[in-house]
Amino acid sequence: MKYCIMKKVWTIISIVAxxxxxxxxxxxxxxxxxxxxxxxxxNPYVHDGIYNATELSEGESAELYKTFYSNQNYRIxxxxxxxxxRIKFTIMxxxxxxxxxxxxxxxxxxxxxxxxxxxxxxxxxxxSPNDDKMTDTFARGxxxxxxxxNATE
Amino acid sequence: xxxxxxxxxxxxxxxxxxxxxxxxxxxxxxxSDSTDKDKEMKAKVVQDVKKVMISLPSPVETSLLLKKAGAxxxxxxxxxxxxxxKYNTDKQKALNLGVYxxxxxxxxxxEQDQTIMQYMNISKKLAIGLDLLAAIDQSIIDRLExxxxxxxxxxxIISETFMNSNSSLKDDNRPETAALIxxxxxxxxxxxxxxxxxxxxxxxxxxxxxxxxMSLGELKQLLETYKSxxxxxxxxxxxxxxxxxxxxxxxQKSDKVEVVTNLETKQTELKSQQKxxxxxxxxxxxxxxxxxxxxxxxx
Numbered sequence: 001m002k003y004c005i006m007k008k009v010w011t012i013i014s015i016v017a018x019x020x021x022x023x024x025x026x027x028x029x030x031x032x033x034x035x036x037x038x039x040x041x042x043n044p045y046v047h048d049g050i051y052n053a054t055e056l057s058e059g060e061s062a063e064l065y066k067t068f069y070s071n072q073n074y075r076i077x078x079x080x081x082x083x084x085x086r087i088k089f090t091i092m093x094x095x096x097x098x099x100x101x102x103x104x105x106x107x108x109x110x111x112x113x114x115x116x117x118x119x120x121x122x123x124x125x126x127x128s129p130n131d132d133k134m135t136d137t138f139a140r141g142x143x144x145x146x147x148x149x150n151a152t153e
Numbered sequence: 154x155x156x157x158x159x160x161x162x163x164x165x166x167x168x169x170x171x172x173x174x175x176x177x178x179x180x181x182x183x184x185s186d187s188t189d190k191d192k193e194m195k196a197k198v199v200q201d202v203k204k205v206m207i208s209l210p211s212p213v214e215t216s217l218l219l220k221k222a223g224a225x226x227x228x229x230x231x232x233x234x235x236x237x238x239k240y241n242t243d244k245q246k247a248l249n250l251g252v253y254x255x256x257x258x259x260x261x262x263x264e265q266d267q268t269i270m271q272y273m274n275i276s277k278k279l280a281i282g283l284d285l286l287a288a289i290d291q292s293i294i295d296r297l298e299x300x301x302x303x304x305x306x307x308x309x310i311i312s313e314t315f316m317n318s319n320s321s322l323k324d325d326n327r328p329e330t331a332a333l334i335x336x337x338x339x340x341x342x343x344x345x346x347x348x349x350x351x352x353x354x355x356x357x358x359x360x361x362x363x364x365x366x367m368s369l370g371e372l373k374q375l376l377e378t379y380k381s382x383x384x385x386x387x388x389x390x391x392x393x394x395x396x397x398x399x400x401x402x403x404x405q406k407s408d409k410v411e412v413v414t415n416l417e418t419k420q421t422e423l424k425s426q427q428k429x430x431x432x433x434x435x436x437x438x439x440x441x442x443x444x445x446x447x448x449x450x451x452x
Contacts, residue, residue, distance in 0.1 A: 031320040039316075046308055048211035049315030050335075051323060054204050062204035065374065067367040069210075069218055070427075093410045099423060100412065114420065117427035118364045119410065120371070145206070149214055151308050 030055060034144035038079035041110055045075040045148025053144040058085060061126040064145050069118045073150035077110045078102075078125055081141025085130040089145075092122040207375040209335045210368050212251075212258035213312055215342040219259075219349070222357040226263035230348050231256040232341070232451045234275040239452075243283060244384040247330045248450050250279040251337025254315060259345055261311055266301045273297055273314075280318060283330060288318035329382040332375050336388055337450060339365075339372055343395075344447040347440040353433050362439075363429045366399040391446055398439040403430040 034053045052064055068074055080087040086107045091100040099121070102108050123145055130139065232252050240246050257272040277289040293314055300306035322331035343365050350358045373396065376389040407426040414421045 031324045034320065035316065047312050047316065048214050049312035050208050050211050051316050051320035052206045052208055054206065062206060064206040064208055065371055066208040067210060067371060069364065072218065097410065099410060112421065114422045116422060116424045118367065119423065119425060120367050147208065151217060151305060
């Protein structure tokens with residue numbers, strides 16, 4: 001019993017220490033990651049300048065809401081930190097009808113499209129759970145969703 | 154409360170929760186540290202806590218859409234750079250950094266070299282006033298000067314400054330300031346658009362203006378996220394006349410969005426129809442509400 005409590009206490013101390021470390025270090029890293037790893041994936045489209053990035057763990061998901069305009073060519077780039085398993089993204093209309101999922105395209109990280117009329121779309125991102133791993137720990141890392149548009153008139 | 158204080162508060166709760174969990178698990182399930190059932194439960198809880206991000210249209214994108222719809226350039230509509238010295242509070246600085254960002258984008262789409270440099274410099278001053286030292290540094294000004302005759306490069310540099318400022322603010326746990334900058338830019342973009350159109354017969358531009366009803370929903374959602382902040386709740390109150398003016402303007406949409414991919418070009422198009430219903434009176438009310446709010450921001 002005593003051994004069990006000690007073991008748990010040490011586990012908690014380790015988790016809290018890791019939490020402090022990653023909470024403070026993660027802020028700047030996510031920004032650097034989005035800029036260096038994800039923005040180049042938008043080329044030749046121009047990044048719209050809006051920073052959408054968050055830290056996610058395996059199995060966690062997030063949604064981004066954005067209005068896309070008619071007769072404009074767009075590229076969506078979704079990038080996940082190397083420590084994370086593959087990222088699934090799904091594009092839905094405002095009524096949550098699925099329009100695209102990268103699960104059908106070998107988990108491609110970019111998608112190019114054009115709108116006939118302007119619409120609000122929902123971009124749902126999910127870090128796939130890693131079923132093959134040997135430990136109980138959940139990987140956590142930055143996921144960025146950047147949007148580019150074609151600047152030619 | 155500072156970010157670090159918030160962090161320690163969170164850590165204290167986690168530690169307390171962890172200690173309680175450890176004792177409970179030791180007493181009741183000492184032989185089974187983590188069963189498959191636990192893992193499933195954990196995954197479900199994690200999935201239920203979904204993060205939400207709101208992305209407003211960037212001022213560069215808005216300006217480009219307006220130009221494509223037939224907008225012209227009118228320098229007299231911009232917020233004069235001489236106004237910058239009047240902005241003393243963080244709220245004024247943030248909103249007007251957004252306003253100047255939109256003016257800068259408008260000037261860049263119409264290739265107004267001199268104005269671009271003036272507005273980039275004034276944006277830099279406001280950014281410094283908000284402790285956003287890295288958002289617009291001297292290297293950006295130098296690159297802008299060196300590439301002033303290349304419109305594509307200028308747009309990319311401006312987009313980079315927007316990314317620098319909103320990423321710094323979000324990472325520094327100042328999302329309220331980022332939201333105010335975005336709100337200022339959105340309002341200025343709508344002000345520029347509505348100031349360029351008097352009659353609803355200018356269909357392409359009117360369509361672009363009315364479509365902002367959709368992104369207004371996103372702006373409202375963004376502000377509501379941070380409405381415990383006084384500056385944000387004031388801004389939420391201030392945009393109400395614009396929300397009201399948009400309410401009576403109708404956008405009819407087809408029920409279904411069809412996804413069509415051209416197999417040769419591999420271009421995907423999301424096909425759907427929309428019809429806009431607006432009267433001159435409704436437009437005049439919208440234009441007046443936008444001008445009133447914008448002028449209160451820049452004064």
